[in-house]
Every structure is written in structure tokens, then in C-alpha cells.
Amino acid sequence: MEGLVIKNTGSWYQVRTDEGSDVECKLKGNFRLKEIKSTNPIAVGDRVSIILNEDGTGVITEILDRKNYIIRKSSNLSKHSHIIAANLDLCFLIVTVTKPITTTVFIDRFLASAEAYRIPVNLLFNKVDLYDEDEMEYMDALIDLYEYIGYPCHKISALNQTGLDELKDKLKGKITLFSGHSGVGKSTLINALVPDSRLKTGAISDFHGKGMHTTTFSEMMELPQGGFIIDTPGIKGFGTVDMETEEIGHYFPEIFKFSHNCRFNNCIHINEPGCAVREAVENHYISESRYKSYLNILEDETDDKYRK
Ligand SMILES: Nc1nc2c(ncn2[C@@H]2O[C@H](COP(=O)(O)OP(=O)(O)OP(=O)(O)O)[C@@H](O)[C@H]2O)c(=O)[nH]1
Numbered sequence: 001m002e003g004l005v006i007k008n009t010g011s012w013y014q015v016r017t018d019e020g021s022d023v024e025c026k027l028k029g030n031f032r033l034k035e036i037k038s039t040n041p042i043a044v045g046d047r048v049s050i051i052l053n054e055d056g057t058g059v060i061t062e063i064l065d066r067k068n069y070i071i072r073k074s075s076n077l078s079k080h081s082h083i084i085a086a087n088l089d090l091c092f093l094i095v096t097v098t099k100p101i102t103t104t105v106f107i108d109r110f111l112a113s114a115e116a117y118r119i120p121v122n123l124l125f126n127k128v129d130l131y132d133e134d135e136m137e138y139m140d141a142l143i144d145l146y147e148y149i150g151y152p153c154h155k156i157s158a159l160n161q162t163g164l165d166e167l168k169d170k171l172k173g174k175i176t177l178f179s180g181h182s183g184v185g186k187s188t189l190i191n192a193l194v195p196d197s198r199l200k201t202g203a204i205s206d207f208h209g210k211g212m213h214t215t216t217f218s219e220m221m222e223l224p225q226g227g228f229i230i231d232t233p234g235i236k237g238f239g240t241v242d243m244e245t246e247e248i249g250h251y252f253p254e255i256f257k258f259s260h261n262c263r264f265n266n267c268i269h270i271n272e273p274g275c276a277v278r279e280a281v282e283n284h285y286i287s288e289s290r291y292k293s294y295l296n297i298l299e300d301e302t303d304d305k306y307r308k
């Protein structure tokens with residue numbers, strides 16, 4: 001029997017079978033994952049094969065191929081990583097122009113990581129009910145920029161529940177990760193989209209008792225229209241994705257496009273002669289803020305290399 005892992009408590013996995021029932025499962029004793037050194041072999045979003053025990057519980061015997069997964073390193077030194085979720089169809093990054101400010105560097109780092117993971121992102125500009133004329137203008141400029149690059153943008157007010165219908169359509173039948181700075185209105189939005197999510201949160205803490213570490217546990221919330229939302233506590237963005245210096249430009253779609261015309265094919269677009277990316281920045285085909293974010297990631301990765 002096959003199903004979808006919708007909750008992971010560390011020792012148990014809740015599996016929604018394709019027939020529609022929920023089964024509490026354990027892993028088969030000798031279960032191993034070959035390619036990934038991970039503290040948890042299975043995460044929410046995984047599709048698995050199970051066999052049923054007589055008492056109604058189940059055993060996970062096999063994990064089906066993943067289309068993607070997001071990880072967090074257990075610590076900087078460790079090679080082990082924690083898989084946060086698998087098989088994501090979409091990310092919603094919630095941003096605000098004010099209260100709090102979401103910087104373009106934060107947005108661009110998130111977008112680049114999502115590109116590395118091959119997960120499409122939509123930007124949700126929340127709290128539009130708060131903005132004055134200048135803030136509206138700034139938001140519209142950002143929306144022009146990101147839509148031009150290819151990231152769909154939405155103006156919403158989670159508080160007043162405006163702009164949410166289009167989101168509901170997009171979420172239907174998908175697994176979507178919600179992310180954003182603390183205070184942008186993520187909980188308010190999720191409560192508006194999943195009417196009984198507050199109730200569910202209560203039920204989880206009962207189930208776990210006290211000693212539960214949030215890092216080993218995650219859950220998907222089911223949407224009334226079908227589909228799931230992932231809002232794992234403690235994730236801000238994806239954490240750092242390791243990127244090779246020459247790869248970073250691949251995760252900025254518009255930089256990648258222009259980089260085909262650079263004179264050197266290993267150009268990293270800093271001060272090489274014949275760099276088509278820098279020329280595009282000077283001619284305003286690539287935005288200054290995006291190029292700055294690119295340099296910002298490049299700097300970090302270079303620092304990392306020297307430290308190692
Ligand atoms: N004016 C306005 N306020 C909002 C809106 N959405 C959320 N807020 C307010 O912003 C504050 C933070 O909202 P939360 O939903 O708790 O934000 P969060 O992103 O979940 O924050 P964390 O729980 O810290 O991660 C609350 O006071 C909300 O009422 C909105 O659309 N407009």
C-alpha cells in the first residue's frame with residue numbers, strides 16, 4: 001500500500017494512504033537511505049510503501065523517489081543534515097514592505113535557495129492595508145521587478161482577508177511551504193486559509209507531551225480544498241544551501257540568461273573583461289538590488305571556503 005507522510009513525531013510517522021485512511025507507522029528496523037547522511041531518513045511529504053500490522057498500525061518498507069527535498073545542516077561542523085520536508089510543489093514567501101521590513105537581500109537569498117532546490121516561489125506582499133502612498137509605490141516597483149524575472153506576486157491583507165481567493169486556487173492539491181520573517185503575518189494567513197489550524201496545533205502539543213524537540217518533528221496542515229501547507233517551526237528561509245561559487249549565478253534567472261554572453265565561461269561577474277552581466281547591470285537590464293544580493297551570497301561562500 002502507498003501513501004503520503006503527513007506528520008513526523010520523531011518515532012512515529014502518520015501516513016495518509018491513497019485509499020484515504022491515516023495509519024501510524026514505524027520504520028522497518030534496518031531502514032537506510034543510501035545517498036544522504038541524515039538524522040531523519042523520512043520527512044513529511046515523502047511518499048512511502050507500507051504494510052499493515054494486525055493492530056492497525058503500519059510499517060514503512062520503502063521510500064519512493066523524491067522530486068526534491070529541503071534540508072538543514074544539524075550543525076556547521078557536522079556532515080549530517082536534517083530533512084525538513086520532501087516533494088514540495090510550491091513555496092509562498094510572505095514579505096512586508098514595513099512592520100517589519102523585508103529586505104531585498106533576504107528575498108533574493110530565499111529565491112536563490114529555492115532555485116537550487118528547484119521549487120517555484122510566489123511572493124506574497126502582506127499588510128497592504130497598512131501602506132501609505134510611498135510604501136505602495138515601493139511595493140509596486142518590487143512587484144514589477146520580481147514578476148519580470150518570473151516570480152508571481154500577490155498583494156494581500158491576511159488581517160482583512162483580501163486577495164486570498166487566488167491563493168486558495170493555487171494551493172489546491174499541492175504541497176506548499178510557507179516562509180517569511182517573524183511578524184510578517186504567517187500565522188494570521190495560515191489561520192485564514194486553514195480555519196481549524198489553531199485547533200490542530202493544540203492537539204499536537206498534547207500528543208507530544210513536553211520533551212518533544214521541534215527539530216525532529218514537522219507536520220503538514222490539510223487545506224479544505226485539498227493540498228497541504230508546511231509551516232515547520234524554526235525555519236527561516238531554508239538555512240544556507242551550499243553553492244559552488246560558479247553556480248550562484250545559475251540561481252538568479254536573469255543573471256544566468258546574460259551570463260551566456262560573458263567572454264569567459266567561468267566568469268563570476270565581478271571584474272572580468274567582457275562580462276555581459278556587469279554590462280547588463282550598467283544598462284539597467286539587471287537590477288542593482290539583485291546584483292547586490294548576488295555579490296552578497298558570493299562573498300559568503302568565498303568566506304566559507306577560506307575558513308575550511
Ligand atoms: N495591518 C495588518 N496587520 C497584520 C496583517 N497580517 C498580520 N498582521 C499583524 O501582524 C502581527 C504578526 O502577525 P503573525 O501572524 O503573528 O506573524 P507571524 O509571521 O506568524 O510571526 P511569528 O509567529 O513571529 O513567526 C500581528 O499583530 C497580526 O495581527 C495584515 O494583513 N495587516
Ligand SMILES: [Zn+2]
Pocket residue numbers: 259262263267268269270272274275276277278
Ligand atoms: Zn560575467
